[in-house]
Amino acid sequence: MSAGRTESSIPTVASAVTPAGVVEAGAIDAVSAAQSCDTIRIGSRTLATRYFLAPLAGYTHMAFRRVIRECGGVGLATTDLVQAAHLVSGTRWARELVQTHPDDRPLSVQIYGGQIKHLVAAAKWLDDRGYEAVDINMGCPMAKITGQGGGARLMCDTDGACGLVGRVVAAVKIPVTVKMRLGWDREQITAPALAREFELLGVAAITIHGRTRQQGFRGTVLVDGIRSVVEAVERIPVVGNGDVRTVADAWRMREATGCAAVAIGRGALLDPWIFRRLKLASARGAGLHSASADETPFTPSPQEQLRFLARHFELMVEQHGEFPSCRMFRKFAAWYGARLGIPEDLEDRLRRFESVVAFEQIVADIRARHGERHDPRPTADIKVPNGPVEHW
Ligand SMILES: Cc1cc2nc3c(=O)[nH]c(=O)nc-3n(C[C@H](O)[C@H](O)[C@H](O)COP(=O)(O)O)c2cc1C
Numbered sequence: 001m002s003a004g005r006t007e008s009s010i011p012t013v014a015s016a017v018t019p020a021g022v023v024e025a026g027a028i029d030a031v032s033a034a035q036s037c038d039t040i041r042i043g044s045r046t047l048a049t050r051y052f053l054a055p056l057a058g059y060t061h062m063a064f065r066r067v068i069r070e071c072g073g074v075g076l077a078t079t080d081l082v083q084a085a086h087l088v089s090g091t092r093w094a095r096e097l098v099q100t101h102p103d104d105r106p107l108s109v110q111i112y113g114g115q116i117k118h119l120v121a122a123a124k125w126l127d128d129r130g131y132e133a134v135d136i137n138m139g140c141p142m143a144k145i146t147g148q149g150g151g152a153r154l155m156c157d158t159d160g161a162c163g164l165v166g167r168v169v170a171a172v173k174i175p176v177t178v179k180m181r182l183g184w185d186r187e188q189i190t191a192p193a194l195a196r197e198f199e200l201l202g203v204a205a206i207t208i209h210g211r212t213r214q215q216g217f218r219g220t221v222l223v224d225g226i227r228s229v230v231e232a233v234e235r236i237p238v239v240g241n242g243d244v245r246t247v248a249d250a251w252r253m254r255e256a257t258g259c260a261a262v263a264i265g266r267g268a269l270l271d272p273w274i275f276r277r278l279k280l281a282s283a284r285g286a287g288l289h290s291a292s293a294d295e296t297p298f299t300p301s302p303q304e305q306l307r308f309l310a311r312h313f314e315l316m317v318e319q320h321g322e323f324p325s326c327r328m329f330r331k332f333a334a335w336y337g338a339r340l341g342i343p344e345d346l347e348d349r350l351r352r353f354e355s356v357v358a359f360e361q362i363v364a365d366i367r368a369r370h371g372e373r374h375d376p377r378p379t380a381d382i383k384v385p386n387g388p389v390e391h392w
Pocket residue numbers: 054055056057058079080081110137139140179209241242243244263264265266267382383384
């Protein structure tokens with residue numbers, strides 16, 4: 001852990017207090033990956049790989065983070081965005097979002113809010129409890145977040161954003177990172193200037209989603225925009241993000257932008273083994289050439305695919321109990337169906353099941369009919385907002 005802390009006060013599933021002396025999973029990874037020379041430093045931390053799980057609110061809860069880490073290759077994971085004021089006041093949901101586990105390392109907690117005092121207090125709250133890093137959200141496009149002055153709205157006021165980031169950095173000992181978009185719209189591409197200022201203020205890394213707020217999730221990622229952020233900073237790592245679905249995509253992101261690391265969100269839901277593939281490809285010395293990355297060095301066996309599905313749900317039930325987990329798990333069905341060889345009718349049942357027993361029956365049915373799927377395309381139906389961005 002950074003800042004010479006123990007993990008003794010990080011809330012875990014079992015209780016609000018983690019047993020002291022637990023082994024840090026990330027530390028073990030870092031040692032083995034150090035041998036493959038693909039590690040990266042962010043602040044005081046050495047991360048085992050350059051491929052990070054991007055936060056996806058509603059998806060990247062602890063259960064998903066743990067199960068995807070078990071697949072291998074994740075360099076860093078970040079929690080869903082947590083409202084800073086709620087974290088400090090102790091709202092049940094905010095506290096649930098920051099629950100973690102010794103296997104859930106290395107971890108950053110992402111906070112958002114429009115008021116400096118809330119962000120500073122939340123960062124201190126995390127620092128005091130032994131969390132390893134804090135990430136400030138400056139990218140969320142949703143009106144309910146930007147309307148409070150948080151998320152991407154912060155990028156519109158350069159002085160305000162710098163004042164806020166400077167105060168958070170000064171308040172804590174742990175590394176502070178920022179995740180942002182390119183800017184509010186094409187006329188206001190503020191990310192490069194902000195990244196440089198943030199670096200001077202002591203921010204440890206920047207993650208940049210290569211879209212503007214105006215784009216929402218539409219259109220293509222502007223790789224030139226990411227590159228301009230990379231070129232704006234002097235030494236801190238820039239993490240490129242957006243639309244990476246395959247090893248070749250990740251390689252292209254690094255080649256085209258010069259970014260030091262890549263954050264993957266939806267691509268990890270579609271292929272939970274993407275980090276493992278990346279780690280294996282790096283270890284093979286495939287080099288940073290997208291053309292050499294097409295060959296997939298790893299295919300999970302049907303047993304492994306089913307184990308992944310069952311394990312994700314098991315970890316969810318461990319944290320949230322039976323019925324909430326059924327509800328929360330259903331939306332993963334459309335993402336997992338294609339990759340896990342789930343026949344369409346069983347994917348449909350996964351979208352509606354209501355008990356552990358029903359889940360186990362579906363898994364047994366998938367086992368019997370694994371791969372009997374007509375459409376190889378994922379039916380992912382993620383709830384990204386539709387329509388003009390003004391209406392979000
Ligand atoms: C459903 C959903 C939830 C998201 N939640 C967050 C979040 O909590 N914090 C954040 O910084 N970005 C969030 N994002 C943005 C992603 O982290 C990422 O920047 C974006 O999806 C582009 O990367 P990808 O193509 O790899 O998914 C979210 C995106 C989606 C689709």
